[in-house]
Each structure stands twice: as structure tokens, then as C-alpha cells.
Amino acid sequence: MIPIGSAARGRLLPVSVPMRYFGTAAAYQVFAWALLLYAADDLAGFRGGLGPVFAALHLVTLGVLAMTAVGASLQMLPVSTRQPVQSVALARIVWWLLAPGVAVFAGAAILYAPRPMALGALAVFAALGLYAWLLFANLRSARGMPAIRAYGWAALVCLVLALALGLLLVAHYEHGLALDRAGVALAHLVLASYGFMGLLALGLSCFMLPMFALSPPPSGMLATASLALALGAIALALIATVLDRQPALLAVACALGFAAAIVHVIMMEKSLAARLRPPLGAAFLLVRAAWVCLAASLAAGAALMLGWLPERFVVVFGVLLVPGWLLTFVLAVLQRIVPFLASVHAGAHGRGPALVSSLTPERTLDVQRWLHLSATALLIAGAAFQSAAGVRLAAAIGLAAAIAFAVFFTTVMRRLRGSGSNRSPDVLQPTN
Amino acid sequence: MFYSRQISVRLHAEHLATIQLWSRLEHAIAARMPDEQLAPLYRNCAAALADEVERHFAFEEKQLFIRLAEAGDGDIAELLREEHETIREAGARLQELAAQVRPDEAAKRELRALGVELAERVVSHVQKEEMALLPAIDDLIDEDTDRELALSYASQ
Numbered sequence: 363m364i365p366i367g368s369a370a371r372g373r374l375l376p377v378s379v380p381m382r383y384f385g386t387a388a389a390y391q392v393f394a395w396a397l398l399l400y401a402a403d404d405l406a407g408f409r410g411g412l413g414p415v416f417a418a419l420h421l422v423t424l425g426v427l428a429m430t431a432v433g434a435s436l437q438m439l440p441v442s443t444r445q446p447v448q449s450v451a452l453a454r455i456v457w458w459l460l461a462p463g464v465a466v467f468a469g470a471a472i473l474y475a476p477r478p479m480a481l482g483a484l485a486v487f488a489a490l491g492l493y494a495w496l497l498f499a500n501l502r503s504a505r506g507m508p509a510i511r512a513y514g515w516a517a518l519v520c521l522v523l524a525l526a527l528g529l530l531l532v533a534h535y536e537h538g539l540a541l542d543r544a545g546v547a548l549a550h551l552v553l554a555s556y557g558f559m560g561l562l563a564l565g566l567s568c569f570m571l572p573m574f575a576l577s578p579p580p581s582g583m584l585a586t587a588s589l590a591l592a593l594g595a596i597a598l599a600l601i602a603t604v605l606d607r608q609p610a611l612l613a614v615a616c617a618l619g620f621a622a623a624i625v626h627v628i629m630m631e632k633s634l635a636a637r638l639r640p641p642l643g644a645a646f647l648l649v650r651a652a653w654v655c656l657a658a659s660l661a662a663g664a665a666l667m668l669g670w671l672p673e674r675f676v677v678v679f680g681v682l683l684v685p686g687w688l689l690t691f692v693l694a695v696l697q698r699i700v701p702f703l704a705s706v707h708a709g710a711h712g713r714g715p716a717l718v719s720s721l722t723p724e725r726t727l728d729v730q731r732w733l734h735l736s737a738t739a740l741l742i743a744g745a746a747f748q749s750a751a752g753v754r755l756a757a758a759i760g761l762a763a764a765i766a767f768a769v770f771f772t773t774v775m776r777r778l779r780g781s782g783s784n785r786s787p788d789v790l791q792p793t794n
Numbered sequence: 795m796f797y798s799r800q801i802s803v804r805l806h807a808e809h810l811a812t813i814q815l816w817s818r819l820e821h822a823i824a825a826r827m828p829d830e831q832l833a834p835l836y837r838n839c840a841a842a843l844a845d846e847v848e849r850h851f852a853f854e855e856k857q858l859f860i861r862l863a864e865a866g867d868g869d870i871a872e873l874l875r876e877e878h879e880t881i882r883e884a885g886a887r888l889q890e891l892a893a894q895v896r897p898d899e900a901a902k903r904e905l906r907a908l909g910v911e912l913a914e915r916v917v918s919h920v921q922k923e924e925m926a927l928l929p930a931i932d933d934l935i936d937e938d939t940d941r942e943l944a945l946s947y948a949s950q
Binding site: 373374441444446505506573576638639640705706715717718719 | 810813814817821866867869870873876877880911914915917918920921922924925926929930932933
């Protein structure tokens with residue numbers, strides 16, 4: 363055990379711990395869309411390599427997705443595994459490394475400056491390495507929910523491998539280490555997006571979505587089947603990468619991943635159909651849109667490998683995967699989790715606990731949802747037709763959506779603060 | 795959720811019934827049902843709060859929260875206890891208003907607002923207990939304790 367600080371007293375972390383991750387994710391999302399707006403002309407031709415598009419991509423993947431994954435799993439995994447976080451101090455240190463690390467990494471990537479980029483990358487690796495330890499320590503002594511634990515272990519292995527490959531890529535840019543850059547980058551992409559982020563999202567879905575919808579948990583057998591298919595897909599994609607990026611093998615990997623996604627969606631829809639309360643909540647619109655993008659990304663990946671789609675659709679694949687599947691899903695979860703956690707902590711000040719509805723600016727979220735979905739759809743179209751104007755418009759709408767999301771987050775925080783202050787008892791009044 | 799202890803299964807079944815009852819009220823208020831049709835629903839909810847829910851709350855406070863706190867989840871136990879108090883306070887007002895034979899317009903407005911608020915509070919509370927209390931109790935107690943708790947609850 364790492365002797366830093368003490369374990370959390372219970373499974374409920376201090377509110378500042380998860381919220382600092384979510385707030386940072388909200389801020390980085392704004393920067394990411396702004397950067398894409400600035401570099402809209404470069405998106406259609408993007409095939410990797412440093413620059414603003416690369417920086418925007420990593421602001422989303424590290425700054426929004428990984429940031430949220432760390433914050434959400436530190437709070438929600440202990441609830442499902444019935445084990446507290448091993449060290450609250452470490453949970454804070456991870457943020458202190460990750461948040462500035464992402465800024466330095468992305469800033470240096472914009473400036474095509476590998477040396478400071480390596481410094482940022484080191485901070486990110488250290489942060490995610492410590493997080494991997496926290497995840498390991500939690501899963502090691504976890505009880506209950508075997509399917510979710512299995513997803514957690516699989517995500518952890520993918521995270522460690524993605525970090526190792528990321529280090530190789532940094533060494534390539536910084537020290538000219540000879541390697542098959544495209545192959546390593548592809549393996550890194552598969553492990554980080556479908557592996558770590560994707561498996562964590564699918565695993566936590568089995569716990570969080572039924573909790574939000576008040577529905578029975580999904581079938582353990584289907585959850586295990588979906589995980590087995592997903593792991594098979596990831597393993598096959600890695601083997602194909604080692605074998606000089608074999609297109610046929612990569613297409614089979616995509617097909618397996620597609621099957622995993624379909625099983626997951628069927629399983630979750632069956633669970634949601636048995637919910638106790640009819641209204642699902644608007645956030646589930648985003649969840650379902652994200653599922654569509656997940657399946658579409660894998661279908662597009664297979665079609666690209668088989669030569670059924672022109673090469674420019676590589677960018678469409680990336681858009682479906684990152685903003686389409688992962689970002690949309692993460693935003694959906696944050697819309698529910700931020701007010702929920704805020705209401706839990708608003709009750710810790712001796713007043714009657716605040717209602718979730720009184721903490722949630724619903725109209726802001728309505729605007730955010732439609733802007734985000736429009737931006738994603740336009741970005742897919744802009745990438746497919748190689749239209750810089752389309753990408754620019756999509757980025758502008760995406761930026762507006764990200765600002766709306768940041769307004770949502772700060773409003774919840776302001777109301778949470780008000781709930782603990784005698785000066786502002788109006789937190790219990792449902793307003794927008 | 796699927797639970798292995800009798801007491802968790804029993805409490806879970808009561809949670810389901812509670813959610814159904816309060817969801818009906820919430821839906822009826824949202825659908826702007828006339829006050830005369832809402833009145834029996836208010837009375838059902840108020841009666842449930844006074845009887846089954848109070849029995850359920852009292853049992854959890856006496857028998858389960860202490861076990862949760864001893865297992866290191868004192869903060870969650872405290873939060874749940876605090877929610878019980880808030881629901882009791884709002885429930886007492888609902889009972890008072892629902893008992894009025896001819897409520898005036900202000901009372902009708904307050905009843906609607908209180909109904910919506912209580913529905914959200916009760917459902918959110920059930921969510922937390924299903925997420926954090928019942929799975930933990932499933933882990934914390936052995937078969938003998940489970941039997942004792944189930945008997946004790948049945949005899950209340």
C-alpha cells in the first residue's frame with residue numbers, strides 16, 4: 363500500500379475531489395472546441411502528427427475523457443465495489459499532475475515543441491500511473507458485482523498498455539526512437555479509446571444507468587458476453603497491428619467490437635425497459651446517441667479496412683469514436699452525476715438535503731444537448747465531405763455547447779455553495 | 795438489484811412499492827389531474843408515510859444504519875438519516891393538508907408542490923439506499939443475523 367495520506371473514511375469522497383475533475387473536464391472541453399474552430403481547415407487532412415488538431419484531440423481524450431473517467435470512477439467505483447478509495451491524498455495528487463500535465467502537453471503540441479510536450483506527457487503518465495494504482499487497489503479487494511469488476515480489470519490492463527505505448531510515442535517524437543509510428547499510434551488509440559475509456563464506460567454503465575433509471579441491473583451473462591467480445595476485438599486489433607496492420611484482421615476486430623456493442627445496447631435497453639419510473643430523463647437521449655456512434659465507428663472502421671470507404675473516412679471514424687461515442691456518453695453521465703453528487707453533499711450542512719432538480723439548470727442542459735448533438739452530426743458530415751466550412755460551423759456550435767456545459771457545471775457548484783451558506787437559502791427553489 | 799439476504803429482499807420490495815405509489819402521484823400532478831381526483835392519492839401517500847414508511851425508516855435507523863456506520867460508512871448512514879428527517883417533516887405537512895376536507899386554493903397549491911417535492915425526495919432516497927445501503931447490508935450480516943433481523947422486522 364502506498365503510505366500517502368489515509369484511506370477515505372467511507373465510500374463518499376469529499377465533494378471537492380470528484381468535482382475538481384469534472385470542472386477541469388468542462389474547461390478543457392471549451393478549449394478543445396475552440397482549438398478545433400481555429401484549426402478547422404486542418405481536420406480533413408489530419409492523419410496524426412503534432413499541431414492544433416492533435417492538441418484538440420488530446421484535450422478531449424486526456425482533458426475531458428480521462429479526466430472525467432478518473433473523477434467518476436474514484437467516486438462511483440467504490441460504491442459498486444463496496445471498497446473505499448485507498449488514499450484521498452493520492453486522488454488529489456492525481457489531479458494536480460493530470461490537469462497541468464494536459465495543458466503543457468496540448469500547448470506544446472500546438473507549438474510543435476516535443477521537449478515541453480514530453481514534460482507534459484510525463485506528468486500525465488505519472489497521474490494515470492497513480493490512478494492505475496488506485497484502481498488496482500480498489501479492484502483487488504472489491505466485493506459484489508463481478509461483471510463490473512471484470513470490466514474494471516480489463517480497463518486497467520488497457521490503461522497500463524496504452525500508457526506504455528504512449529511513452530514509446532513520446533520517445534519517438536522527443537528522441538527519435540525508431541518505431542512503426544503509425545502501428546504504435548493505432549495500438550495506442552485502440553487501447554486508450556475502446557480499451558480503457560470504452561471498457562470503463564461499458565462497465566460503469568451496468569451500475570450507473572440502472573441506478574439513474576431505477577431499473578434492475580443488466581444480465582450478468584450478457585455483460586460477460588459483451589466483455590468477452592470486446593476483449594477479443596481489442597486483442598485481435600493488437601495482433602493485427604503487430605502483423606503490419608493487417609486490414610482483414612482489423613476488419614474482423616471491428617466486427618467483433620460491433621457485436622460487443624450490440625450485445626451491450628440490447629442488454630442495457632432490456633434493463634431500462636424494466637425501469638420502475640417511466641420518465642428516463644433527457645440525458646438518456648445523449649446515451650443513446652453515443653451508442654449509435656459507438657456502433658457506427660466500428661462499422662466505419664471495418665468498412666475502411668475492407669476498402670469499402672475512401673481513405674478520407676478515417677477522420678469520420680475518429681469523429682464517431684471520440685466526440686460521437688466517448689464525449690457524448692461522458693457528457694450524458696456528467697449531466698446526471700454532477701447534480702446527484704452535489705445533492706448528496708448539499709445535505710451535509712445540517713439543512714434538509716437539496717433536491718437534484720433544484721440544483722440542475724434544466725434549460726441550460728436542454729440547450730447544451732441539442733447544440734452538442736448538432737455539432738457532432740455536422741462534424742461527421744464536414745469530415746465526410748471534407749468541408750472546412752462545415753467543420754468550422756460544427757466547431758462553433760460545439761464551442762457553444764461546451765460553454766453551455768460549463769455554465770451548467772458552475773451553476774450547480776454555485777447552488778451547492780449556496781446550500782451550505784446561511785446567506786443563500788434559495789438553493790431549494792427550483793429556478794434556472 | 796438482486797439481494798441474497800431476506801432483510802434486503804424485504805426492504806427492496808418495499809422500495810418498489812414506494813416508488814410505484816409516489817410515481818403515480820408525481821405523474822398525476824404533472825398531468826394536471828383535477829384536485830378532486832388527486833385527493834385520494836394524497837391520502838394514500840400520506841397514509842403510507844405514516845405507517846409503512848415510518849416503520850421502514852425506524853427499522854433502518856435502529857438496526858441498519860448503525861451497522862453501516864460501524865463498517866466505515868458513517869457518512870452515508872448520516873446522509874440517509876438526514877433524508878429520513880426531511881421526508882418525515884415534509885410528510886407531516888402533507889398529512890396535515892391531505893386531511894383537510896375543503897382545502898382552499900393556497901392549500902391545493904401547497905399540496906401539489908409538496909407532492910412533487912416528496913416524490914423526488916422519496917425516489918432519490920430509495921435510489922441511494924438501493925445503491926449504497928442494501929448491497930452493504932447484504933455483505934455485512936451473516937445468515938443468523940439476517941434471520942433475526944427479518945423476524946424482528948416482521949414482528950414490528
